[in-house]
Amino acid sequence: MIIEDSFYKNLEARYEVTYPEQAGATYTSLLNFSDEGNKFRQRWYRYKEGYSVDLIKMLIKEYNNNPNGVILDPFLGSGTTVMAANELGLRGIGFEVNPFSYFLSKCKLTNYTDADKQEFKKAAKAILVDSEELSEKEIISLPKLSIANKVFDSNIQNYFMAIKVVVDRYSGSENVKNLLLLGWLSSLETISQYRKAGNGLKKKALSKNTVNNKFLVTEIINGNYENIYNDIVGKNLKINAEIINDSSLQMSSYIEKESLSGVIFSPPYANSFDYTEIYKLELWFGSFVKEYSDLKKLREISLRSHLNGLSSKTDLSQLNLRTIPELDILIDNLKTRELWDKKIPMMLKMYFAEMFELLDKIWESLEVDGFCSIVVGNSAYGGIIFPTDLLIAKYAESIGFLVDKIEVDRYIITSSQQYHITLDTKKYLRESVVCLVKTQK
Numbered sequence: 001m002i003i004e005d006s007f008y009k010n011l012e013a014r015y016e017v018t019y020p021e022q023a024g025a026t027y028t029s030l031l032n033f034s035d036e037g038n039k040f041r042q043r044w045y046r047y048k049e050g051y052s053v054d055l056i057k058m059l060i061k062e063y064n065n066n067p068n069g070v071i072l073d074p075f076l077g078s079g080t081t082v083m084a085a086n087e088l089g090l091r092g093i094g095f096e097v098n099p100f101s102y103f104l105s106k107c108k109l110t111n112y113t114d115a116d117k118q119e120f121k122k123a124a125k126a127i128l129v130d131s132e133e134l135s136e137k138e139i140i141s142l143p144k145l146s147i148a149n150k151v152f153d154s155n156i157q158n159y160f161m162a163i164k165v166v167v168d169r170y171s172g173s174e175n176v177k178n179l180l181l182l183g184w185l186s187s188l189e190t191i192s193q194y195r196k197a198g199n200g201l202k203k204k205a206l207s208k209n210t211v212n213n214k215f216l217v218t219e220i221i222n223g224n225y226e227n228i229y230n231d232i233v234g235k236n237l238k239i240n241a242e243i244i245n246d247s248s249l250q251m252s253s254y255i256e257k258e259s260l261s262g263v264i265f266s267p268p269y270a271n272s273f274d275y276t277e278i279y280k281l282e283l284w285f286g287s288f289v290k291e292y293s294d295l296k297k298l299r300e301i302s303l304r305s306h307l308n309g310l311s312s313k314t315d316l317s318q319l320n321l322r323t324i325p326e327l328d329i330l331i332d333n334l335k336t337r338e339l340w341d342k343k344i345p346m347m348l349k350m351y352f353a354e355m356f357e358l359l360d361k362i363w364e365s366l367e368v369d370g371f372c373s374i375v376v377g378n379s380a381y382g383g384i385i386f387p388t389d390l391l392i393a394k395y396a397e398s399i400g401f402l403v404d405k406i407e408v409d410r411y412i413i414t415s416s417q418q419y420h421i422t423l424d425t426k427k428y429l430r431e432s433v434v435c436l437v438k439t440q441k
């Protein structure tokens with residue numbers, strides 16, 4: 001079967017779909033993390049792939065039926081969902097495989113004591129003075145990352161690395177030590193000669209963006225410490241969270257059946273992005289990975305949204321993967337297309353199989369009347385659009401969920417490879433919020 005516009009139209013016709021240009025599209029302006037830059041605890045690290053606290057609060061207010069309920073985020077990232085749930089007085093649980101993101105969420109989702117607050121204020125000042133002294137005495141070794149010696153300007157490298165060593169040697173409260181490390185990690189990209197771009201790192205355009213003196217380094221890190229301090233002494237948010245550094249596909253080992261009132265998340269999209277690649281500086285310099293084999297293990301347990309580490313020898317027919325007929329048709333059509341990597345069909349099969357497996361587990365863990373809201377982007381390969389929002393809705397429906405609505409919030413600008421996608425089908429390349437409810441079966 002050839003994929004035509006009618007294929008998507010028929011799939012979409014089953015659901016109540018709102019488009020960004022329509023009045024009912026309420027989440028559109030809340031999808032981005034970009035406005036979170038100055039918000040309580042969100043400003044501790046600019047997590048580009050995150051969404052806003054306000055979006056999550058809106059979804060909880062709209063869908064949560066249990067005032068004593070528990071909200072789960074299976075892809076915690078920077079902890080937005082759990083923080084929003086806590087702000088509304090609900091308990092939150094989160095899973096995150098990437099140890100850097102897990103660490104960031106842990107720092108944001110901790111109740112700090114008065115003693116921690118006082119200690120942090122003093123330690124934040126002392127750290128930078130001690131680091132200056134250490135950097136004059138010792139040459140600090142770099143992580144084993146292949147590009148490690150190109151990451152910082154040579155004028156500041158040893159001083160910047162010395163701060164990390166002084167934090168590692170800090171012998172006070174664990175909570176304070178974590179915040180000291182976080183302030184340093186949050187400055188890493190600004191201070192480095194690389195920036196996150198697309199699916200990885202790019203060298204920054206020269207000179208004007210280079211941090212090449214110790215004064216600037218101190219100023220940037222002090223700014224981070226100041227934000228952290230102001231937020232721990234400022235608003236008194238009662239954190240009520242459990243966060244787990246494991247794959248959410250393991251959730252059945254941690255979460256009881258029918259114990260959640262809601263699940264809200266944004267998974268990695270099926271767009272070949274590899275979070276372990278994007279966060280490689282934080283992972284290596286933060287000592288969350290020490291060897292390439294550590295990185296490989298992380299990739300293996302992350303959701304299969306990327307090609308790294310896939311072997312074309314894997315026999316998928318042996319794996320009994322979950323699928324739906326619409327997905328099979330789309331993947332089958334890829335055979336006729338020119339693809340930039342022959343492992344793309346395999347990645348897509350595995351991505352959706354894992355996503356469907358997760359939906360089964362979410363269904364089991366939700367109370368009756370519980371809800372599940374998914375913020376997801378569609379993708380395209382070989383000119384064929386993979387409408388993740390509709391495919392998720394279709395699978396969810398097949399296991400008993402009611403698809404309450406799909407709200408399209410943003411169209412995605414296609415890469416030049418996808419130029420031959422027709423105008424009619426282009427509207428399926430988008431980011432949406434898929435809203436599911438577990439009604440009695």
Ligand SMILES: C[S@@+](CC[C@H](N)C(=O)[O-])C[C@H]1O[C@@H](n2cnc3c(N)ncnc32)[C@H](O)[C@@H]1O
Nearest residue numbers: 050051075077078080096097098247248302303
């Ligand atoms: C789009 S981000 C989530 C951002 C989050 N909503 C926020 O506001 O910060 C997706 C996250 O899923 C994580 N991830 C990937 N595979 C995972 C898995 N199998 N289990 C748990 N987390 C996973 C990635 O490391 C990444 O941090």
